Amino acid sequence: MRIAEIYKSIQGEGVLTGTTSGFVRVTGCNLRCWFCDTPYTSWDPQGENLEVSEVLQRVQALKCHHVVITGGEPMIYADLVLLCEHLRAAGHHITLETAGTRFLPLHCDLMSISPKLANSIPSLERAAEWRARHEKRRHCPTVMHQLIDTYSTYQIKFVIDQPADCDEVVHYLVNYPQVPRNRIFLMPQGIDQPTLNAKREWLEPWCQQQGYRYCPRKHIEWFGTIPAS
Numbered sequence: 465m466r467i468a469e470i471y472k473s474i475q476g477e478g479v480l481t482g483t484t485s486g487f488v489r490v491t492g493c494n495l496r497c498w499f500c501d502t503p504y505t506s507w508d509p510q511g512e513n514l515e516v517s518e519v520l521q522r523v524q525a526l527k528c529h530h531v532v533i534t535g536g537e538p539m540i541y542a543d544l545v546l547l548c549e550h551l552r553a554a555g556h557h558i559t560l561e562t563a564g565t566r567f568l569p570l571h572c573d574l575m576s577i578s579p580k581l582a583n584s585i586p587s588l589e590r591a592a593e594w595r596a597r598h599e600k601r602r603h604c605p606t607v608m609h610q611l612i613d614t615y616s617t618y619q620i621k622f623v624i625d626q627p628a629d630c631d632e633v634v635h636y637l638v639n640y641p642q643v644p645r646n647r648i649f650l651m652p653q654g655i656d657q658p659t660l661n662a663k664r665e666w667l668e669p670w671c672q673q674q675g676y677r678y679c680p681r682k683h684i685e686w687f688g689t690i691p692a693s
């Protein structure tokens with residue numbers, strides 16, 4: 465597997481916000497969101513090829529019960545199945561973060577799915593060929609159903625940039641009536657606190673009104689602005 469970084473930090477998004485965790489960030493992604501906050505795993509993928517045993521060894525050195533496998537898109541690596549088996553055998557709690565476009569039959573304790581809305585498409589100027597590929601790949605209903613049906617513990621997170629995106633979420637979820645509203649997290653798009661605060665003003669009340677959960681992206685509050693790509 466090609467790995468961008470393995471490190472210890474605090475989960476800043478979703479149901480496990482505030483939980484100290486070991487993060488395994490794979491590099492490589494089948495999408496190209498314009499707002500990607502880890503461009504070194506997508507637009508300009510960087511990292512080293514590691515055997516599963518080496519990844520495991522580095523994770524265990526962090527001494528964290530919770531392990532978050534993120535990216536990039538982890539599901540593009542078949543080796544992930546073996547890594548998750550070893551992590552489970554070692555007693556770790558595993559969160560798997562995916563955009564919900566690929567499926568692997570792996571063990572995890574929290575399937576964290578972040579489907580990409582129309583607001584994610586890259587600009588023509590930036591990457592014409594990726595624009596078409598991204599649009600074709602970003603929504604995979606078959607994979608979404610497979611993930612929701614296979615994993616009893618899951619959360620779904622959407623990145624919201626404009627108020628109109630909220631309508632798209634409602635429309636999107638019509639196809640998944642079995643998903644309880646308290647498993648839906650809406651996160652403002654942004655890599656700095658002032659941008660997040662401005663969007664929070666209209667997004668948080670809307671979430672409360674609809675029964676969805678507002679997801680403030682606490683890691684930006686705790687650790688500061690993410691450098692622009």
Ligand code: SF4
Pocket residue numbers: 493494495496497499500501502505506535536537563
């Ligand atoms: S799916 Fe995630 S890692 Fe891939 S380009 Fe989009 S935001 Fe970046």
